[in-house]
Amino acid sequence: MSEPNDKTHLVDRITGHRRMRRIRKAEWTRRLVRENRLTVDDLIWPVFVIPGDNIEEPIPAMPGVSRMSVDRLAEAAKKAEGLGIPAIATFPNIELEKRDMSGSEILNPDNLINRATRALKKAAPSLGVITDVALDPFTSHGHDGILTGDEIVNDATVDHICEAAVAQAEAGADIIAPSEMMDGRIGAIRERLDMAGFQDVGIMSYATKFSSGFYGPYREAISTKGLLKGDKASYYIDTANGTEALRDAALDVEEGADMLMVKPGLPYLDICWRIKEAFGLPVFAYQVSGEYAMIKMAAERGAIDGERVMMETLLSFKRAGCDGILTYFAIEVAQKLAKS
Ligand SMILES: NCc1[nH]cc(CCC(=O)O)c1CC(=O)O
Numbered sequence: 001m002s003e004p005n006d007k008t009h010l011v012d013r014i015t016g017h018r019r020m021r022r023i024r025k026a027e028w029t030r031r032l033v034r035e036n037r038l039t040v041d042d043l044i045w046p047v048f049v050i051p052g053d054n055i056e057e058p059i060p061a062m063p064g065v066s067r068m069s070v071d072r073l074a075e076a077a078k079k080a081e082g083l084g085i086p087a088i089a090t091f092p093n094i095e096l097e098k099r100d101m102s103g104s105e106i107l108n109p110d111n112l113i114n115r116a117t118r119a120l121k122k123a124a125p126s127l128g129v130i131t132d133v134a135l136d137p138f139t140s141h142g143h144d145g146i147l148t149g150d151e152i153v154n155d156a157t158v159d160h161i162c163e164a165a166v167a168q169a170e171a172g173a174d175i176i177a178p179s180e181m182m183d184g185r186i187g188a189i190r191e192r193l194d195m196a197g198f199q200d201v202g203i204m205s206y207a208t209k210f211s212s213g214f215y216g217p218y219r220e221a222i223s224t225k226g227l228l229k230g231d232k233a234s235y236y237i238d239t240a241n242g243t244e245a246l247r248d249a250a251l252d253v254e255e256g257a258d259m260l261m262v263k264p265g266l267p268y269l270d271i272c273w274r275i276k277e278a279f280g281l282p283v284f285a286y287q288v289s290g291e292y293a294m295i296k297m298a299a300e301r302g303a304i305d306g307e308r309v310m311m312e313t314l315l316s317f318k319r320a321g322c323d324g325i326l327t328y329f330a331i332e333v334a335q336k337l338a339k340s
Pocket residue numbers: 132134135136144179180214215216217218219232287288289290
């Protein structure tokens with residue numbers, strides 16, 4: 001028969017006196033041993049731009065997010081700059097009449113995205129501007145590249161986005177972020193930017209972009225939802241493939257990417273970690289529209305504490321080795337961090 005206090009000894013025999021809970025006991029020890037922190041320096045704010053003046057249009061699939069006309073965007077950018085957010089990433093929703101098979105409007109030096117960049121640089125000069133060079137906001141079929149028959153043509157698309165990258169740099173973009181997953185695009189863009197004298201304009205590669213279901217609300221936000229025929233599986237990475245994602249990122253590193261992105265974020269934390277370990281380059285996770293919507297909508301329905309889950313997911317990217325996060329929560333988080 002065992003003595004009444006033998007249970008204590010039983011646990012000590014099992015743990016060898018190592019008790020993890022000692023360091024969790026008080027708030028001050030928890031603070032002292034906390035391994036990762038989220039700060040305002042980690043945030044990149046993705047925004048949606050629309051034509052017109054003085055317009056702010058809520059996006060139903062993304063509660064709390066609106067498309068903004070350039071003037072409103074400039075105001076919002078001042079706010080972001082004031083909060084200390086380092087950079088903004090712009091995505092245009094252009095008129096349907098301006099979209100065509102090859103996305104030619106992306107080459108217009110005065111297109112919506114380039115006008116937004118100029119306005120941002122004027123309104124908030126210390127805020128970094130990151131522009132996407134994919135064709136999807138500009139094509140009548142919603143694909144990221146030039147569509148010939150059933151095929152998204154690789155090399156012609158690369159030529160096209162190289163021109164677009166130069167136009168974006170001319171408008172003042174600090175970082176070009178190609179998101180269309182064509183082969184050879186990073187090296188080609190680097191060469192074209194350098195030839196045009198933009199050695200200082202960086203490239204943040206959407207290095208591992210998965211063929212994901214999490215982009216749904218974004219396609220509503222830029223109005224490609226009804227346009228897109230088929231899916232993007234012939235150019236985005238299969239969601240089952242981690243090692244292939246690493247090979248793809250390795251090519252971008254060789255071709256001269258300055259920073260790498262993993263997209264979506266939360267379902268791909270393993271990729272964030274592997275990429276950070278493999279290359280040591282700055283790595284960013286894109287917490288995409290569907291991830292944002294899941295949190296906001298679950299919170300609205302009372303299933304989760306939205307603010308708490310927002311902070312937890314953002315911190316998970318830091319734990320997974322990311323240097324920063326593109327997140328639609330940027331303003332909300334920055335405001336919260338400023339108070340604490
Ligand atoms: N170039 C495509 C692009 N640029 C940004 C996103 C998604 C961003 C998000 O979901 O928040 C996508 C994905 C897509 O439409 O296939």
